[in-house]
Amino acid sequence: MDLKSYLKQRQLLINKALGRYLPSTARFPGAIHKAMRYSVLGEGKRIRPILALAACEAVGGKVSSVLPAACALEIIHAYSLVHDDLPAMDDDDFRRGKPSCHKKFGEAIGVLTGDALLTFSFELLASGSHNGASSVHLQVIREIAKAIGTDGMIGGQVVDVDAARRGGVPPATMEYINTRKTGALISASVRIGALLGGVSPKAYQSIRHYGDRIGLVFQFVDDLLDKDGAVRLYGVEAVRRKANRLTESAIAALAPFGKKAEPLRALAQFILTRDF
Amino acid sequence: MDLKSYLKQRQLLINKALGRYLPSTARFPGAIHKAMRYSVLGEGKRIRPILALAACEAVGGKVSSVLPAACALEIIHAYSLVHDDLPAMDDDDFRRGKPSCHKKFGEAIGVLTGDALLTFSFELLASGSHNGASSVHLQVIREIAKAIGTDGMIGGQVVDVDAARRGGVPPATMEYINTRKTGALISASVRIGALLGGVSPKAYQSIRHYGDRIGLVFQFVDDLLDKDGAVRLYGVEAVRRKANRLTESAIAALAPFGKKAEPLRALAQFILTRDF
Numbered sequence: 001m002d003l004k005s006y007l008k009q010r011q012l013l014i015n016k017a018l019g020r021y022l023p024s025t026a027r028f029p030g031a032i033h034k035a036m037r038y039s040v041l042g043e044g045k046r047i048r049p050i051l052a053l054a055a056c057e058a059v060g061g062k063v064s065s066v067l068p069a070a071c072a073l074e075i076i077h078a079y080s081l082v083h084d085d086l087p088a089m090d091d092d093d094f095r096r097g098k099p100s101c102h103k104k105f106g107e108a109i110g111v112l113t114g115d116a117l118l119t120f121s122f123e124l125l126a127s128g129s130h131n132g133a134s135s136v137h138l139q140v141i142r143e144i145a146k147a148i149g150t151d152g153m154i155g156g157q158v159v160d161v162d163a164a165r166r167g168g169v170p171p172a173t174m175e176y177i178n179t180r181k182t183g184a185l186i187s188a189s190v191r192i193g194a195l196l197g198g199v200s201p202k203a204y205q206s207i208r209h210y211g212d213r214i215g216l217v218f219q220f221v222d223d224l225l226d227k228d229g230a231v232r233l234y235g236v237e238a239v240r241r242k243a244n245r246l247t248e249s250a251i252a253a254l255a256p257f258g259k260k261a262e263p264l265r266a267l268a269q270f271i272l273t274r275d276f
Numbered sequence: 277m278d279l280k281s282y283l284k285q286r287q288l289l290i291n292k293a294l295g296r297y298l299p300s301t302a303r304f305p306g307a308i309h310k311a312m313r314y315s316v317l318g319e320g321k322r323i324r325p326i327l328a329l330a331a332c333e334a335v336g337g338k339v340s341s342v343l344p345a346a347c348a349l350e351i352i353h354a355y356s357l358v359h360d361d362l363p364a365m366d367d368d369d370f371r372r373g374k375p376s377c378h379k380k381f382g383e384a385i386g387v388l389t390g391d392a393l394l395t396f397s398f399e400l401l402a403s404g405s406h407n408g409a410s411s412v413h414l415q416v417i418r419e420i421a422k423a424i425g426t427d428g429m430i431g432g433q434v435v436d437v438d439a440a441r442r443g444g445v446p447p448a449t450m451e452y453i454n455t456r457k458t459g460a461l462i463s464a465s466v467r468i469g470a471l472l473g474g475v476s477p478k479a480y481q482s483i484r485h486y487g488d489r490i491g492l493v494f495q496f497v498d499d500l501l502d503k504d505g506a507v508r509l510y511g512v513e514a515v516r517r518k519a520n521r522l523t524e525s526a527i528a529a530l531a532p533f534g535k536k537a538e539p540l541r542a543l544a545q546f547i548l549t550r551d552f
Contacts, residue, residue, distance in 0.1 A: 036426070110364070115390070127418060138413055142402045150392050154388055157388060158307055159305050
């Protein structure tokens with residue numbers, strides 16, 4: 001398959017949907033809606049929503065039934081970046097080539113924009129239930145809340161903040177950061193796409209296996225690109241070998257889905273070989 | 277009814293439930309769970325969860341079916357206080373007689389604790405659906421997300437931050453801040469209790485009327501105590517008259533519920549006459 005044009009087409013679809021779902025700047029109070037749109041729209045690979053859409057289609061579901069949740073994943077990702085960039089956190093003045101949210105709108109709006117994006121993502125996740133069973137939507141909300149909570153993304157950040165202060169961590173702690181900080185939301189994106197696509201319990205196990213593996217690969221590649229984390233601990237070669245093995249295992253788990261999982265296979269390779 | 281002992285008994289019930297629901301400090305990473313418990317447990321009137329429980333009982337529902345959501349309301353309230361206290365926002369060193377979260381644990385943990393509390397509240401709202409219809413739980417999540425989003429609590433804060441910077445606002449803007457900043461979550465607490473108590477569509481209109489009115493009264497009394505907001509604009513006497521009239525109208529809306537609404541009536545009087 002032509003991954004490049006597939007990605008481009010999906011990014012367009014997701015960007016259009018994000019623009020439609022996010023509150024308009026014409027709505028009062030405009031300042032916060034402007035900051036929300038600034039932080040979500042524009043540049044962005046949209047990996048999380050693309051994974052959710054692909055997982056939904058792999059299990060035979062329709063794109064329309066997962067699009068709001070897929071956009072919620074991207075909005076959650078944006079919230080985490082806005083708060084990460086704050087002076088009290090990583091203190092980054094730039095994000096994707098533009099001034100970071102708090103640099104552009106001030107620190108108070110930076111805090112409130114992250115809060116507003118996180119809140120809005122749950123509003124989005126709880127709407128559109130006409131497309132599926134309410135109990136599945138509740139399960140999706142639980143899965144996401146766990147993936148970004150203190151045993152997921154926030155947990156990874158807390159331990160990472162602490163590790164940076166100490167200047168080094170034991171391998172077990174590194175493993176914890178690896179699976180939680182970025183991997184948890186990536187894996188959850190895959191699971192959520194499958195759940196909203198109406199996956200069977202048996203197929204869900206396979207999809208889950210794929211999601212867990214590529215979540216880890218995503219974080220390992222981050223570390224390879226930053227020469228940080230696992231790379232400092234195990235060295236470039238060992239991390240590359242681990243990432244290769246995990247990608248093979250992820251792709252092997254997709255066998256039951258046949259041709260419908262072609263995008264998920266290509267995405268696994270893409271995540272392994274990306275250079276951004 | 278003896279409101280004082282009613283409040284005390286309900287506070288005990290809610291504090292016990294909060295202690296049970298919130299992640300234990302023994303769970304890794306302990307630092308964030310410690311900061312979460314520090315920010316929620318201890319002092320606190322628990323007005324929002326008490327209103328939710330009372331509204332549930334007024335419509336004939338059971339306390340057990342609303343307890344997790346009631347605790348989520350208190351956790352959301354705590355998140356808003358933790359982020360409000362940050363240096364970029366109100367810059368408060370103390371909260372309820374103790375060092376504020378960021379003073380105690382550092383600013384990075386302050387940001388992350390607010391995020392973690394907000395995230396956890398949605399996890400709590402999405403669980404326990406065995407006690408009721410999933411579609412009602414989804415409706416509750418939507419109601420809460422709206423009440424604390426950019427057309428609710430966050431919207432009120434954004435406009436308030438802007439008003440403080442300008443040093444004055446027109447009456448319409450004051451009205452906006454009044455209904456959103458504190459009132460929206462108070463009103464939502466009442467609606468949510470009724471929804472989870474299995475309220476009929478007709479009774480819901482009455483309960484909603486009550487909730488909207490006491491949400492406004494709550495904010496007016498805040499302004500009377502702080503000599504701020506509406507008081508600066510209309511004067512003490514006019515605000516007191518408005519608050520009295522709204523309380524009467526709120527209580528009048530409870531007529532269809534008879535004796536079961538006794539706590540809601542007493543709570544309306546309590547909110548009007550409180551001195552904290």
